[in-house]
Amino acid sequence: MVIIIGAGEVGKGLARRLTAEGHQVKIIDNNPVILADIESKLDVLTVAGNGASASVLLQAGIENADLFIGVSDNDACNLLSCAIVKQFNVMRTIARVRSEDYLLPDRSHYSNAMNIDLIINPDEVAAIELYDLLENPIANSVADFAGGRLKLVGFRATIASPICNRTLQELPELGFSDSLLIGSLVRGNEVIIPRGDTRVIPGDQVYVIVDSASLDKLNKLGGIAARELRKVVIVGASRVSFFLAEKLKNSGANLILIDQDEARCEQFAAELEHATILHGDGTDITMLNEAGVNEADGFVAASQDDETNILSALLAKEQGAKRVISLLRKPQYIPLLAHIKPIDVAVNPRLATINAIMRYVRQGKILTMATLAEDKAEAIEVVVDSESVLIGKKLKDGFIPRDILLGAIVRENEVIIPKGEDELRANDQAIVIALKDKISKVDELFSRKKPPFGLKQFFGSL
Structure with a gap:
């Protein structure tokens, strides 16, 4: 069972994802009106009250919880409640913390x-997420796999893309056949x-x-010339901007x-x-020209203001920035961006937080995960179990169902973009893409013991 305190956008988003995966979820929040609305839309149970109260936690059944997530609007409540539930032997706890007071000089003091x-x-x-998007000019989404040795990059195909109006077998x-799929x-x-x-x-x-x-090959695939990140302009002295500027420190980019x-x-x-810090209005063209936005690679x-x-x-x-x-x-x-073509991509901190928490929740045999297509599909990195039904089977023999794709294999220090003659071995790291309703089958394929009734029957049931 999973218990969440906080029924805001992040709490609701996590509950939606977790219940879709079959978890029993309970949400604690002080607002009974919001809780009633959530119960009417999601298959969850709710408890009205203070999430840092031991009596409220007991009412929610904390002694039966495997995972506790604190995502209320109160940082102190999130931290305190996580500390309390450990006394009830909850295995894993996660706290969302916004204030730098709890992060500096080192968050490990609290953890x-x-x-x-x-x-x-x-x-x-x-x-x-912003940094990854700046570093990959073709991308509207980026996720790391295999400790950063592989990336899952999303982009919009245009008429300029060499792959447009071609089949994959023409790659x-x-x-483009050896290094990407x-x-x-x-x-x-x-x-x-x-x-x-x-x-x-x-x-x-x-x-x-x-x-x-x-x-660089991926940029060519998408019809975009590779370019260095020589100049980046940021509008807004927010904490997001600060963290991004810190990540850009060693990039060599001129940062304004x-x-x-x-x-x-x-x-x-x-x-x-x-x-270089400029005092001025980021929506003023004169200010943007002073910053040299026409020369900005990013x-x-x-x-803090979306409209700004x-x-x-x-x-x-409009002034010539290459990547916006x-x-x-x-x-x-976010959906409005489909109608605002000049903006290349947007990042939502709440959605990024949900994705980061879900990646942690699914740790175990699943090393990394990323959601695709508004959560309709997932890419996951799994360790191939020594008793997986796939071990020793060539990909060309069709033992993996059509709705599941093996995208890459990491074997010790080797990265393999698989072809028909390749096969899986025990302890390989496999990067797999599957439709949402097939995710449970991925675990069966890569972790399940060999079925007693024969492979063809097993795969036919998928």
Whole structure:
């Protein structure tokens, strides 16, 4: 059983994901109206009360919980409740913490003292996602696998993409067969796990598994020229901006940050010696021109205000910024981006936090996971069990169902983009893409003991 305190967007999003995977979920929150609304929409139980109260936790059945997640709006409550539930032998605890008061100088002071397994900061998680998107100019989503040796990169196919109007079996003719594999396509509302005769058309959202050393080939695949990240302009002296600037420190990029608040500018100037801080309005064209946004390889709108971010991003693109990314805190704004073409991609800190927590929740045989196509499919990294039904079976023999794709194999120090003659071995790390309703089958395939009734019967049942 999983107990969540906090019925906000993150709490609801986690409950939706967890119940879809078959977990029993209970949510604790002080607001009975919000809880009643959640119960009417999700298969969860709710308890009204203070999540840091032992009596409320007992009422929720904390002694039977395997996982506790604190994502209320109160950082102290999240931390304290995680410490309390450890006294009831809850195996794993996660606390979302926004305030830097609990993160600096070292969050381990709290995690060690309170025995909290994971303290997660949404601004830091969003900054990591922004950095990955800046580093990969073709991408509208990026996820690391195999400790960063492989990446799952999503991008929108255009008429300029060499793969457009071609089938996947034609990739070798284009020189793309050894270092990358197209793992899935999203076409309208349909998610496609592709095969050799699948054709890519303009407008498809393409997800590619690629060796990190071959990202230049991925840019060519998408029809984009590779470019260095020489100059980055950030609007907004937010904590997301600070974490992003820290990650960019060693990139060699000329970093310029704009903010209207003079005190914040002075603070950032003292903390970020490698950046140029400009006091001004990020939605003012004169200010953007002073920052040289027309020469920017990357522009990030990361203020605290979504409307400011959208407007500054639109202006930056109009002035010539090559790659424009906007931070959007209101999830209802994300679908609008499909109609705002100049903005290349948006990052939502709440959604990034949900994804990061879910990656941690699913640790075990599953090493890493990433959601695709608005949660309709998943890419997961699993350890192949010594008794998996797939061991010793060649891929060309068709023992993996059509709705599940083996995208890569990591065997010790070797990264393998699999072909028909390849086969799995015990303890391989396999990167697999599957439709949401087939995820449980992935565990059966890669972890299940050999069935007593024969392979053909087993695979026929999938």
